[in-house]
Amino acid sequence: MGYALGMDGFREVVGALAGQYRLWAPVLKVGEGRFTDTDVVRYDFVTSADEIEWHTRSDYAFKEILTPLSQTLFYFTDGQTTVPPADTRDVLVFLRACDLCALRRLDQVYQQSGPRSDWFYDRIRDHVRFALIGCPESQEDCFCVSMGSNVAPAGSYDLSVDFVAGTDGEPQVLMDVPAADLAALVAPRATAERDVEPAHVTENETKVTVPAEVPNSIYKSDIWAEYNARCIECGRCNFVCPTCTCYTMQDVFYTDNGKVGERRRVAASCMVDGYTNVAGGGQYRRTAGDRMRFKVLHKVYDFRRRFGYDMCVGCGRCTTVCPEYINFAAAVNKLADACAAEAAAATATKEGAGANA
Amino acid sequence: MTQDINVKALKKNAFRQSKVRGETASRVRVPGGLVRAEDMVRIAQIAEDFGNGELFLTNRQGVEIPGIKLEDMPKVQERLKPIIEHAHINQEDTDHGYMASGTRNIVACPGKRLCPFGCYDTTAFAQRMDQAIFPNNRHVKVAFTGCSNDCAHVALNDFGIIGMTEPQYDPNRCVACGACVKYCQSRSVSALKLVNDKVVRDENKCIGCGVCVVYCPTRAWTRSKEHYFRVKIMGRTGKQNPRLAQDWLRWVDEDSIVKIVQNTYAYIDEYIDESKPEGKEHIGYIVDRTGFEEFCKWALKDVELGPKTQVAKRVYWDGKRYDRENELV
Ligand code: HEM
Ligand code: SF4
Ligand code: SF4
Numbered sequence: 257m258g259y260a261l262g263m264d265g266f267r268e269v270v271g272a273l274a275g276q277y278r279l280w281a282p283v284l285k286v287g288e289g290r291f292t293d294t295d296v297v298r299y300d301f302v303t304s305a306d307e308i309e310w311h312t313r314s315d316y317a318f319k320e321i322l323t324p325l326s327q328t329l330f331y332f333t334d335g336q337t338t339v340p341p342a343d344t345r346d347v348l349v350f351l352r353a354c355d356l357c358a359l360r361r362l363d364q365v366y367q368q369s370g371p372r373s374d375w376f377y378d379r380i381r382d383h384v385r386f387a388l389i390g391c392p393e394s395q396e397d398c399f400c401v402s403m404g405s406n407v408a409p410a411g412s413y414d415l416s417v418d419f420v421a422g423t424d425g426e427p428q429v430l431m432d433v434p435a436a437d438l439a440a441l442v443a444p445r446a447t448a449e450r451d452v453e454p455a456h457v458t459e460n461e462t463k464v465t466v467p468a469e470v471p472n473s474i475y476k477s478d479i480w481a482e483y484n485a486r487c488i489e490c491g492r493c494n495f496v497c498p499t500c501t502c503y504t505m506q507d508v509f510y511t512d513n514g515k516v517g518e519r520r521r522v523a524a525s526c527m528v529d530g531y532t533n534v535a536g537g538g539q540y541r542r543t544a545g546d547r548m549r550f551k552v553l554h555k556v557y558d559f560r561r562r563f564g565y566d567m568c569v570g571c572g573r574c575t576t577v578c579p580e581y582i583n584f585a586a587a588v589n590k591l592a593d594a595c596a597a598e599a600a601a602a603t604a605t606k607e608g609a610g611a612n613a
Numbered sequence: 614m615t616q617d618i619n620v621k622a623l624k625k626n627a628f629r630q631s632k633v634r635g636e637t638a639s640r641v642r643v644p645g646g647l648v649r650a651e652d653m654v655r656i657a658q659i660a661e662d663f664g665n666g667e668l669f670l671t672n673r674q675g676v677e678i679p680g681i682k683l684e685d686m687p688k689v690q691e692r693l694k695p696i697i698e699h700a701h702i703n704q705e706d707t708d709h710g711y712m713a714s715g716t717r718n719i720v721a722c723p724g725k726r727l728c729p730f731g732c733y734d735t736t737a738f739a740q741r742m743d744q745a746i747f748p749n750n751r752h753v754k755v756a757f758t759g760c761s762n763d764c765a766h767v768a769l770n771d772f773g774i775i776g777m778t779e780p781q782y783d784p785n786r787c788v789a790c791g792a793c794v795k796y797c798q799s800r801s802v803s804a805l806k807l808v809n810d811k812v813v814r815d816e817n818k819c820i821g822c823g824v825c826v827v828y829c830p831t832r833a834w835t836r837s838k839e840h841y842f843r844v845k846i847m848g849r850t851g852k853q854n855p856r857l858a859q860d861w862l863r864w865v866d867e868d869s870i871v872k873i874v875q876n877t878y879a880y881i882d883e884y885i886d887e888s889k890p891e892g893k894e895h896i897g898y899i900v901d902r903t904g905f906e907e908f909c910k911w912a913l914k915d916v917e918l919g920p921k922t923q924v925a926k927r928v929y930w931d932g933k934r935y936d937r938e939n940e941l942v
């Protein structure tokens with residue numbers, strides 16, 4: 257069921273939701289950007305509509321609620337472990353279409369990639385519902401249309417929010433509320449019932465071509481070398497990404513006898529040094545170019561080989577946040593060109609061989 | 614024919630006595646180093662029409678127009694009027710050229726408006742200071758720099774003001790990537806280390822440069838809401854005892870700094886040696902005479918320093934004493 261609301265009615269709805277849920281939403285953090293007096297948009301808990309940054313895509317993704325940057329899994333002492341209690345009050349997450357597509361990737365990795373689902377993930381995931389923020393226009397660096405993630409998957413959200421100008425010129429909120437329990441909360445505050453289709457983007461300025469097949473020879477392609485000099489291997493592109501799922505473990509001992517401590521799970525990045533370190537001092541990918549190759553292929557090829565669809569949802573965050581202006585979409589397009597060139601060369605060789613025979 | 618001109622009065626209006634007899638140069642000072650492009654065009658046009666078509670860029674962020682005939686001064690003054698008006702300085706009479714004074718143009722690096730490392734709006738603070746202390750006959754040099762890189766060379770000034778931020782750490786956002794530790798070491802002072810996979814900051818060592826904040830990929834490090842400053846004092850160049858300014862205050866606030874510099878003028882009035890050439894004496898030499906404690910007493914009068922501010926009890930300057938010893942060793 258869809259509804260139209262005035263701003264006051266909408267604020268009441270969010271207030272009422274805050275009474276039942278912890279609201280996890282993009283927030284403009286004033287002065288918390290990299291540089292003096294610059295801001296950043298990242299997720300946090302809020303209790304009112306006015307605290308939410310509705311119009312700008314967050315720099316850091318919603319995933320921090322499901323996979324915290326740093327999470328204590330358990331404490332240990334001699335022969336005993338204690339799992340800290342989690343806050344299992346229900347959460348309502350406000351996010352965009354690409355993010356809802358990213359959610360499917362997170363679920364895939366944490367719940368469906370092995371014989372059993374990740375217990376720590378499920379513990380939070382089971383208490384989370386989703387509210388879609390409509391996208392009336394493309395944001396900086398997005399290429400969601402190319403990745404097919406510009407529309408929220410069917411049944412992926414319980415309510416949606418769009419800001420429009422009403423017929424009287426006053427700002428109005430349109431909400432599509434498929435969840436009956438939430439509709440009961442919205443309906444009494446609405447000015448009208450009507451069909452609502454959440455706004456979505458149909459074209460982005462940035463477009464990418466994802467290669468259908470990637471030959472092994474791409475491993476040696478010279479398209480990666482430029483990143484050796486450009487990339488500072490900071491990992492921002494992974495930490496902001498709504499689909500990156502990698503973590504590492506930390507076992508920390510508090511005391512001198514080394515018997516009391518905690519195990520933490522913290523976000524990891526395949527761009528940051530140390531990611532491929534293994535026992536005995538081995539390291540598989542040493543250069544930024546190698547790491548870039550691995551990341552790009554993981555996002556637009558390797559994941560697909562395993563699960564049947566691409567990992568990247570084209571949200572553009574990795575490009576917008578990169579301090580070295582490395583444009584991820586450009587990297588994917590270079591990969592596609594290189595794959596096409598390799599394929600053409602292979603055909604030519606074959607034909608040449610055929611002609612000679 | 615030599616014009617009958619009071620060269621001392623000439624200098625008061627920022628016209629310099631030139632080596633070339635019958636010529637002068639006009640100095641346009643730019644507080645905080647930020648000038649509107651249209652005013653730069655006006656300055657260039659004055660050089661074309663009345664000067665020799667050249668401009669000197671001065672060390673203290675001024676522009677000097679050489680080769681002006683003394684008889685053209687009134688016309689040049691007319692052309693300077695809009696430039697002075699745009700500078701937003703304390704000069705009511707804009708008809709007679711730039712007012713020069715003992716207090717030197719206030720210098721600033723671009724700071725946070727441009728530089729990724731700038732910890733505050735250097736231009737705005739320089740302009741505020743300009744409003745507070747200009748015009749004034751006392752020879753005082755104040756300079757602002759955005760961070761401890763000191764691109765503005767504030768260590769050569771009587772008051773060198775350096776931006777600081779107090780980095781705020783959120784352990785819940787830290788993934789122990791080590792970037793802050795690495796860059797604090799390579800670009801700053803090695804104040805950070807990882808302990809049990811979280812970062813520990815040596816508060817006494819940290820100079821508040823904000824490099825950790827710039828490089829942290831997760832926003833575990835952010836800047837303090839408050840802008841803080843380090844104040845170095847009594848640096849100077851010159852013939853007798855050139856020396857670098859030394860740390861006096863750190864984690865001090867903007868309002869206190871303005872008050873301290875204003876207070877310093879009363880101290881100078883009390884203790885200056887008026888027999889010095891043109892009644893000008895570097896404050897540092899006055900401090901050498903009265904002792905540092907006496908300077909502090911005057912400078913800190915009615916100043917309420919914030920709870921975080923640290924004050925050096927003693928300050929030691931070095932530098933060669935050419936007035937005593939000119940040998941090379
Ligand atoms: C031909 C034999 C082996 C191959 C090709 C091999 C390959 C690898 C690779 C590729 C990794 C990295 C996996 C990753 O980071 O995702 C790894 C990790 C590891 N391997 Fe092996 N391995 C071999 C034999 C062994 C043996 C015999 C042991 C134990 C006796 C062993 C113990 C480990 C351990 C403990 C790690 C994790 C190291 C760490 O994360 O620091 N491996 N191995
Ligand atoms: S691509 Fe950019 S954001 Fe990613 S690691 Fe390299 S420099 Fe950092
Ligand atoms: S790889 Fe970049 S564009 Fe793709 S989902 Fe991650 S952050 Fe978004």
Ligand code: SF4
Nearest residue numbers: 500501502525526554
């Ligand atoms: S391997 Fe890299 S790109 Fe892939 S999920 Fe992990 S951090 Fe992200």
Ligand code: SF4
Nearest residue numbers: 797819820822823825
């Ligand atoms: S502010 Fe500068 S000195 Fe202090 S910890 Fe950060 S990088 Fe190091």
Ligand code: SF4
Nearest residue numbers: 787788790791793829
């Ligand atoms: S740079 Fe940030 S995330 Fe990395 S160790 Fe330092 S505080 Fe932690």
